[in-house]
Amino acid sequence: MRLATVNRKTGETDITISINLDGTGQHQISTGVGFLDHMLTAVSVHSLIDLEAHAQGDLHIDSHHTIEDVGIVLGQALNQAVGDRKGINRVGHAYVPMDEALGFVALDFSGRPYTIFQAEWATPAIGQFPTDLIQHFFESVAVHGRITLHANVNGRNDHHKAEALFKALARALRTAVALDPRRTDIASTKGTLTE
Numbered sequence: 001m002r003l004a005t006v007n008r009k010t011g012e013t014d015i016t017i018s019i020n021l022d023g024t025g026q027h028q029i030s031t032g033v034g035f036l037d038h039m040l041t042a043v044s045v046h047s048l049i050d051l052e053a054h055a056q057g058d059l060h061i062d063s064h065h066t067i068e069d070v071g072i073v074l075g076q077a078l079n080q081a082v083g084d085r086k087g088i089n090r091v092g093h094a095y096v097p098m099d100e101a102l103g104f105v106a107l108d109f110s111g112r113p114y115t116i117f118q119a120e121w122a123t124p125a126i127g128q129f130p131t132d133l134i135q136h137f138f139e140s141v142a143v144h145g146r147i148t149l150h151a152n153v154n155g156r157n158d159h160h161k162a163e164a165l166f167k168a169l170a171r172a173l174r175t176a177v178a179l180d181p182r183r184t185d186i187a188s189t190k191g192t193l194t195e
Helices: 034-047 064-082 132-145 158-177
Strands: 003-009 013-020 027-030 050-057 091-098 101-108 114-118 148-154
Touching: 003 064, 013 064, 027 034, 034 050, 034 064, 034 158, 050 064, 064 132, 064 158, 091 158, 101 158, 114 132, 132 148, 132 158, 148 158
Parallel strands: 027 050, 114 148
Antiparallel strands: 003 013, 013 050, 091 101, 101 148
């Protein structure tokens, strides 16, 4: 079982995330930010990664620190759970439609964090989730997961666009972290993805 539990406590947030890459999409999510809970639930269900995420943040200020730090901890948990990346597909991508919206995510557990994110938002926030933090969340996951990530979305409705992106992230993760029964080594000509 490829498991990880990461806790990060600062003066702004206290976050614990546990994942099982070989799960069935079981989830317990409580961050205090409703739309973030909804998106993390979608990530778990569509990736089949079991996910527990509990956060207490300074929501009396705003949701920025909570959203950012959950992205950081999720990335750290993914990085820890895949370990040396031996035997995994490494790369995954997915298109996900959500009514008029179409989201795309391609990612590589390359060990080299990088993000290209293309999206335009019509509204300043979806619930308590500022739309400008969607990109920041993806960047935080990529940096701390040591993932190369490309994401883009088109559509009219911001809820649909965000949901398409998070579901595409989930589907891409499902492919990338899956174990290839024919591979016993690391999918790299260098022989390592950890340095």
